[in-house]
Amino acid sequence: MNRDIHKIVSQMTLEEKANLCSGLxxxxxxxxxxxxxxxIMVANGPNGLNKQxxxxxxxxxxxxxxSTCFPTAAGLASTWNxxxxxxxxxxxxxxxxxxxxxxxxxxxxNIKRSPLGGRNFEYFSEDPYLSSEIAASHIQGVQSxxxxxxxxxxxxxxxxxxxxxYDAIIDERTLREIYLASFEGAVKKGQPWTLMTAYNKxxxxxxSQNEHLLGDVLRNEWGFEGLIVSDWGAVDQIVDxxxxxxxxxxxxxxxxxxxxxxxVNHEKLSEDVLDVAVERMLQLIFMHxxxxxxxxxxxxxxxxxxxxxxxxxxxxxxxxxxxxxxxDKNRKVAIIGALxxxxxxxxxxxxxxxxxxxxxxxxxxxxxxxxxxxxxYAPGYALDxxxxxxxxxxxxxxxxxxxxxxxxxxxxxxxxxxELADRAHLKLPENQRQLIEAVSSVQGNVxxxxxxxxxxxxxxxxxxxxxxxxxxxxxxxxxxxxHVLFGESNPSGKLAETFPLKLEDxxxxxxxxxxxxxxxxxEGIFVGYRYYDKKKMQTLFPFGHGLSYTTFAYSNxxxxxxxxxxxxxxxVQVTLTNTGTRAGKETVQLYVKDIESSVSRPDxxxxxxxxxxxxxxxxxTVSFTLDKRxxxxxxxxxxxxxxxxxxFEIMIGGSSRAIAxxxxxxxxxxxxxxxxxTRNSLLGDLMRNPIAAPMMQALTQNFQASMGISDGxxxxxxxxxxxxxxxxxxxxxxxxxxxxxxxxxxxxxxxLNAQN
Numbered sequence: 001m002n003r004d005i006h007k008i009v010s011q012m013t014l015e016e017k018a019n020l021c022s023g024l025x026x027x028x029x030x031x032x033x034x035x036x037x038x039x040i041m042v043a044n045g046p047n048g049l050n051k052q053x054x055x056x057x058x059x060x061x062x063x064x065x066x067s068t069c070f071p072t073a074a075g076l077a078s079t080w081n082x083x084x085x086x087x088x089x090x091x092x093x094x095x096x097x098x099x100x101x102x103x104x105x106x107x108x109x110n111i112k113r114s115p116l117g118g119r120n121f122e123y124f125s126e127d128p129y130l131s132s133e134i135a136a137s138h139i140q141g142v143q144s145x146x147x148x149x150x151x152x153x154x155x156x157x158x159x160x161x162x163x164x165x166y167d168a169i170i171d172e173r174t175l176r177e178i179y180l181a182s183f184e185g186a187v188k189k190g191q192p193w194t195l196m197t198a199y200n201k202x203x204x205x206x207x208s209q210n211e212h213l214l215g216d217v218l219r220n221e222w223g224f225e226g227l228i229v230s231d232w233g234a235v236d237q238i239v240d241x242x243x244x245x246x247x248x249x250x251x252x253x254x255x256x257x258x259x260x261x262x263x264v265n266h267e268k269l270s271e272d273v274l275d276v277a278v279e280r281m282l283q284l285i286f287m288h289x290x291x292x293x294x295x296x297x298x299x300x301x302x303x304x305x306x307x308x309x310x311x312x313x314x315x316x317x318x319x320x321x322x323x324x325x326x327x328d329k330n331r332k333v334a335i336i337g338a339l340x341x342x343x344x345x346x347x348x349x350x351x352x353x354x355x356x357x358x359x360x361x362x363x364x365x366x367x368x369x370x371x372x373x374x375x376x377y378a379p380g381y382a383l384d385x386x387x388x389x390x391x392x393x394x395x396x397x398x399x400x401x402x403x404x405x406x407x408x409x410x411x412x413x414x415x416x417x418x419e420l421a422d423r424a425h426l427k428l429p430e431n432q433r434q435l436i437e438a439v440s441s442v443q444g445n446v447x448x449x450x451x452x453x454x455x456x457x458x459x460x461x462x463x464x465x466x467x468x469x470x471x472x473x474x475x476x477x478x479x480x481x482x483h484v485l486f487g488e489s490n491p492s493g494k495l496a497e498t499f500p501l502k503l504e505d506x507x508x509x510x511x512x513x514x515x516x517x518x519x520x521x522x523e524g525i526f527v528g529y530r531y532y533d534k535k536k537m538q539t540l541f542p543f544g545h546g547l548s549y550t551t552f553a554y555s556n557x558x559x560x561x562x563x564x565x566x567x568x569x570x571x572v573q574v575t576l577t578n579t580g581t582r583a584g585k586e587t588v589q590l591y592v593k594d595i596e597s598s599v600s601r602p603d604x605x606x607x608x609x610x611x612x613x614x615x616x617x618x619x620x621t622v623s624f625t626l627d628k629r630x631x632x633x634x635x636x637x638x639x640x641x642x643x644x645x646x647x648f649e650i651m652i653g654g655s656s657r658a659i660a661x662x663x664x665x666x667x668x669x670x671x672x673x674x675x676x677x678t679r680n681s682l683l684g685d686l687m688r689n690p691i692a693a694p695m696m697q698a699l700t701q702n703f704q705a706s707m708g709i710s711d712g713x714x715x716x717x718x719x720x721x722x723x724x725x726x727x728x729x730x731x732x733x734x735x736x737x738x739x740x741x742x743x744x745x746x747x748x749x750x751x752l753n754a755q756n
Contacts, residue, residue: 001286005279009275014265014271015261016034018264019257020277020278021248021249021256021257021260022248022256026250028041029284040102040288042105042150043101043104044064045106045107046092047073047106047353048092048474049099050064050067050350051065051099051101066354067353067356068095068355068475069307069346069356069474071311071471071473072351072472074120074472075472075473076088076138077130079611082137084309084313085137086140086144088138089143090145091298093144093145096142097145097147097296100292106351107135107138108122109123109135109182110158111123111131111178112126114508115499115500115506116424116513117158117160118419118423119160121417121454121471121472122351122419126498126543127496127528128179128182129605130609131182136189139151143193146290147288148193148287149193150192150193151196152198152231153231154196155183155213156170157198157199158179159422161422165517166514166517167203167204167518168200169518173524174525176634183195191225191226192226195229196230197229197230199231199233205244206234208246209241215244218245226280227247227248227284228247230249238256238259239259239268242277247281248281303356304356304475305476311480315471315481315484315493316491316493316546317549318467318547320465320547320549324405325447325466325484325487325549326484327405329374329486331404333375333406334375334399335375335409336378336439338381340377341379346472346474347453356475358478359477359478361482365407365485376402378395378396379392379395380393380439381431381432383414386431387430396439397439400439403443408435410448411432412453416429426455426500426502426503427456436460446466447465448464449468451473455497457501457540461540468485490583490584491549495542496543497543500540501540505532524600526602529542529544529656533602534602542658543655544656544658550583551578551580552580556573556574556621558573561665563665563668564668565669566632566669569625572608574652575622576619577619578617583615584614585611587609587612588611589606589608589656590606590626591656592607592630592651593648595647596647597633597644597646598688604659606656610622610624631643637674638671638673642669643669677692678749679745680729682725682726683728684724686729687725691755
């Protein structure tokens with residue numbers, strides 16, 4: 001329906017406009033009854049609908065109407081499957097339509113800076129490109145159903161320690177390449193109806209009133225058109241927030257309207273700014289009304305089946321020695337671990353979902369076995385303590401000894417990872433660690449199934465034959481695990497984060513969680529695999545890693561051109577073949593490396609990926625198109641993404657550490673980085689500058705001659721060239737024995753700076 005929003009706003013009183021900028025209560029936005037503008041509801045997500053059971057109910061993180069609980073973001077990202085994530089979004093949108101929810105609060109696109117982050121299970125990845133792609137697909141799916149999303153938490157929300165007050169100190173290049181890039185693609189491709197600001201400060205300014213991020217970057221550069229809303233309780237000063245670009249404070253605050261009125265009446269806040277905020281609020285309300293589907297409904301059973309499919313595809317086969325998995329349905333299997341009976345399938349906090357049902361792994365395994373009597377069970381440990389119960393351990397050892405294969409369920413019980421608190425370490429509970437070691441000492445065929453929201457240390461990994469990472473797999477966790485263990489589903493998940501050997505290896509270790517309220521991101525752009533690769537460090541499991549019950553071969557890497565300008569695109573093709581005996585899915589990962597750069601860059605960066613399903617012996621061609629952004633870094637001087645002329649390497653493989661094919665191409669920049677040369681500019685920098693280089697070549701040859709070095713003296717010429725690289729321009733006068741003067745240098749500088 002076409003409405004004149006400007007006209008509606010002009011009919012409002014100043015008080016009505018001020019009132020709209022703060023919520024009605026915890027979950028509702030205000031309306032204006034006099035003008036027929038209704039109140040609308042928002043609700044927590046994003047891996048299921050967490051709608052409070054009673055209207056106007058306060059924040060209760062563990063209460064809500066039943067809704068299908070899908071895998072959390074850590075698991076969704078491990079699918080590396082844009083289409084599947086879009087399907088999940090569609091299902092969530094259907095539920096929201098049926099429940100009259102206007103906006104689902106999610107997804108979360110923050111970077112996993114440290115594996116200790118308490119909300120890492122709610123976030124997708126350590127890599128900004130993967131994170132933004134998965135977030136965009138999620139947004140597209142939900143909003144295809146006429147329901148809004150709220151991309152969160154913008155920006156640099158990477159820890160729970162002092163989460164409402166810490167100041168993230170991040171240099172501009174790191175902020176752009178890592179922490180903002182994780183949101184950028186999601187905003188541009190998904191155009192979420194709303195975006196939620198974080199609690200923390202970024203470089204001294206609260207996210208909810210950060211004019212640079214909300215105005216300059218989000219609105220002006222990225223073209224965001226939706227509503228900007230605060231996280232619940234994130235507003236410091238409502239007037240400053242409105243001036244900085246925020247439009248809606250949540251939850252409702254009875255004092256805010258008065259502060260806004262006072263600021264406008266005393267010319268401390270422009271009424272035009274207030275009007276823009278109200279217009280965006282009305283735009284959101286009307287989008288909900290115009291997209292509302294009468295008598296909307298959904299099929300909860302169909303959603304459960306989707307949850308099972310997503311969970312199966314999210315599971316990562318980390319290790320599988322000698323083909324221990326899949327299990328033979330006719331073999332005797334001991335299932336050990338209390339989590340097999342009481343699975344950890346979701347995280348705690350605002351993302352908690354009341355499931356429509358929960359499948360129990362032990363029950364589902366018994367159902368798939370050829371005979372349920374082939375399956376024995378021992379709890380092995382208690383979930384409410386870390387203390388070792390020797391009686392339970394001995395019972396587990398006896399069960400393992402009487403079986404042909406043992407499957408141990410291990411993971412992080414409630415309280416080990418949650419919103420509001422960061423993790424203290426990366427270890428399993430002590431009773432689980434000792435159980436794994438004890439069982440492995442009496443049984444040679446041990447499979448460990450993990451239930452956790454983020455990376456773990458695994459000192460016990462060498463003593464077990466197979467490891468399956470299920471993350472927090474949602475309500476269909478039971479059948480999904482059973483299907484993977486028995487080979488009904490071929491695992492195809494890939495890690496969206498690096499598992500380090502130990503916590504101390506993590507690049508943020510010395511600067512997490514900071515000192516007081518100050519958190520310095522001193523590792524810069526070297527987050528996750530970017531750091532481990534640059535340092536040539538061994539990891540437990542690398543970014544992008546994940547095994548299959550079949551095998552794949554990469555061949556015929558073809559790049560459509562060997563040279564291109566940075567304004568052009570290049571096509572990359574690779575042939576993928578299923579060389580095994582089972583149907584399976586492989587995620588083809590494309591990484592790019594700048595071979596020689598004047599700035600510090602990672603050894604490789606993920607720039608594209610595609611998930612492909614192949615039958616045994618089947619072959620297909622996977623195609624990608626790369627543009628300027630695939631080769632660029634963020635240049636602070638230009639305030640833009642910049643490609644340095646030079647050679648780049650294209651790398652294709654099944655993980656960041658399993659590169660199968662490589663090829664090079666030349667990329668030429670069309671943009672020169674502005675430089676002002678002085679007497680103290682280094683000759684090496686001048687030689688690398690495309691404008692200055694021709695002049696410098698002749699000049700250095702003359703200088704070399706003035707030093708008495710002939711062209712035939714190759715050894716001395718080489719030494720001199722090396723010395724010139726780090727020599728200031730002024731030293732041409734000092735060392736040329738009168739061949740160069742200050743006047744000549746000044747004249748040269750005038751020429752160079754005029755052309756640059």
